[in-house]
Each structure stands twice: as C-alpha cells, then as structure tokens.
C-alpha cells in the first residue's frame with residue numbers, strides 16, 4: 001500500500017507548505033460545539049451551515065468510506081499589508097490574488113491523480129472551504145496547529161496566514177499525532193483588537209464580524225452593524241495583531257497569490273467609480289466574486305466617510 005511518507009513528499013512537491021494525516025474518526029466534541037454555535041445563532045444568515053451540519057459534524061456522513069484525511073495548508077501571505085494599498089479602502093490580503101479554492105483544488109486533484117497512477121482503486125474526495133467538512137478541525141487532528149482565540153488555526157512555522165484543505169481517502173495510512181497544545185497562553189490581543197467585539201475566547205459571533213458582513217451578508221447591512229471600518233472585502237485585524245503572525249509570517253512562493261496590481265494601486269476614486277464591467281474584469285478568477293458586484297458596491301458605499 002502507498003506510504004504516508006511518499007504522499008507527504010508528493011504534497012510538498014506540489015507546493016503545499018504543511019501536510020499531515022489524520023484518521024477519519026468521529027469528532028463528537030467539535031460536532032457538539034458546532035451544534036451549540038448554531039443554536040446560539042452565531043452563524044447569522046449562513047443557513048448553508050445549518051443545512052449540512054450533520055455532514056460537517058461527522059465526516060462519515062459526508063463520505064461513508066472515509067478512512068484517512070490528508071490535511072494540507074497553503075501559505076498565502078505575500079509580505080505586504082494594508083499600508084501597501086494606495087487607497088483607504090481595505091481588502092483582506094487573502095483576496096489579493098487568484099481564488100484559493102481553485103489554487104488548492106488543482107493541487108489536491110494532482111495529488112489524487114498521482115496516487116491513482118499506482119493505486120487505481122483508491123477513492124478520494126477533494127475539499128477546501130466549500131465542502132461540509134471542518135477544515136480547521138482536520139488540520140488540528142493532523143498535527144498542523146492549534147485553534148487560536150481568534151478561531152483561526154495557527155501553525156508554529158507560518159502563523160495563521162494559511163488556507164486549509166483535505167484529500168479524504170478510503171484507505172488506511174500512518175497517522176500524525178494531533179496538535180494538542182494551545183500556544184495562545186494568556187494573550188488576548190485579537191479579542192481586544194476586534195473593533196466589533198465579535199470574539200469570545202475561541203468562539204466567534206459571525207453576525208458581528210466584518211468578514212461576514214462584507215462577504216456573506218446579502219442585502220442591506222443591519223443598521224447597528226454597518227460600520228465596516230474601511231474594509232470592503234474581509235477583515236484581517238485579528239490576524240494582523242497576532243504575535244505568531246508578527247514573528248513567523250513568511251512570504252508565500254505561490255505565484256497565483258501575488259496581488260493584482262489594481263488592488264494595490266487603485267485610488268479611492270477608482271473604487272468609488274467601480275462599475276459592473278470593471279468588477280468582472282478585475283475579479284475574474286478571484287474569491288471576491290463571492291460578494292458579486294452589488295455586494296462590493298454596497299461595502300464601498302457603506303464606507304461613505306472615505
């Protein structure tokens with residue numbers, strides 16, 4: 001049978017910065033945490049989480065033959081921050097280059113294709129973000145890092161500027177130990193810095209989070225939550241402030257994540273004059289398409305003081 005060691009070597013060759021393998025076992029604690037988070041209404045209008053909560057909380061409900069979860073992390077930090085953006089509008093740096101879903105899936109399908117060259121009968125499912133699978137939970141189980149108080153997964157060697165995805169296989173492999181340490185210690189910098197008080201320790205109230213408001217919320221923003229603090233797509237405040245990112249961020253070598261020049265160079269006026277045609281051209285193949293033109297326009301208009 002194929003070895004964990006050779007799979008990890010291939011994953012690294014494909015460009016993944018982190019890789020670990022976990023047994024596809026039930027996750028009862030995380031399932032209960034998810035259910036209680038949903039019960040408290042902390043998902044705001046994201047009903048798509050409720051709809052597939054059974055699969056999200058139990059990997060075998062999603063993929064009954066699942067035996068192993070290969071968890072990968074891809075560093076997207078391009079060595080710049082909001083001060084490198086010419087305008088006063090802020091866009092989360094995860095959205096400066098190509099859509100990470102495409103970037104990760106392409107490489108995970110290559111990994112699956114490589115396994116199938118020698119093991120045709122192996123069944124595999126590729127996931128990142130949009131599948132009903134808890135990416136951070138599997139990354140922690142595969143030993144990649146811990147869940148920070150800002151609720152993002154942090155690694156010792158790259159901080160939290162990583163996306164996570166999985167290749168789930170129907171074969172047994174050798175497994176890594178889960179990452180059981182919590183290296184946040186007594187720090188609360190992210191909680192203190194969040195301008196909308198969206199964070200409790202290790203839990204987020206998504207309805208208050210600027211990332212949710214700018215990306216996921218459809219239609220008019222709630223009146224008491226329409227101060228976007230200059231952000232028009234996502235929010236990086238709780239990650240920018242984290243000492244693990246200050247110390248361990250490394251510039252990503254992934255060409256697809258390099259920023260589109262317009263994002264760095266556009267002026268306030270350029271953003272205010274954004275029309276549907278410019279939106280389509282600028283954000284072709286970008287994650288920003290998720291807000292659609294009307295969403296981004298709404299976010300720009302909500303930052304009316306700029």
Ligand code: B12
Pocket residue numbers: 030031033034037046092093094128129130131132133134135136137147150151152153154160161162163164165201202203204206209211212215216233234235236238
């Ligand atoms: C829904 C979602 C959101 C929502 C909710 C965020 C959230 N924390 O859940 C919103 C829209 C707000 C959001 C925002 C962002 N997101 Co998002 N999002 C997701 C998605 C699709 C599902 C996450 C989920 O299952 N949430 C449900 C809740 C229950 O999960 P949770 O917060 O992790 O909850 C755990 C804790 O509460 C914990 N818990 C509860 N009590 C306690 C107590 C203790 C002591 C402890 C230790 C833990 C604990 O148990 C829960 C279950 O494990 C994932 C992709 C995926 N498929 O997993 C991406 C994902 C989490 N997002 C990602 C990113 C990049 C972001 C943003 C950084 C984007 C941006 N710059 O704007 C922000 C970050 C905001 C933040 N501070 O979290 C990445 C995170 C990468 C990383 N390094 O962790 C993911 C993994 C996508 C990916 N494939 O890379 N996101």
Ligand code: SF4
Pocket residue numbers: 150193194195196197198199204208209210211234235236237238239
């Ligand atoms: S992304 Fe921004 S609004 Fe959301 S929890 Fe982090 S600091 Fe708060």
Ligand code: SF4
Pocket residue numbers: 148149150151183184185187188189190191238241242243244
């Ligand atoms: S800022 Fe501090 S508390 Fe928050 S995730 Fe980073 S280390 Fe943990």
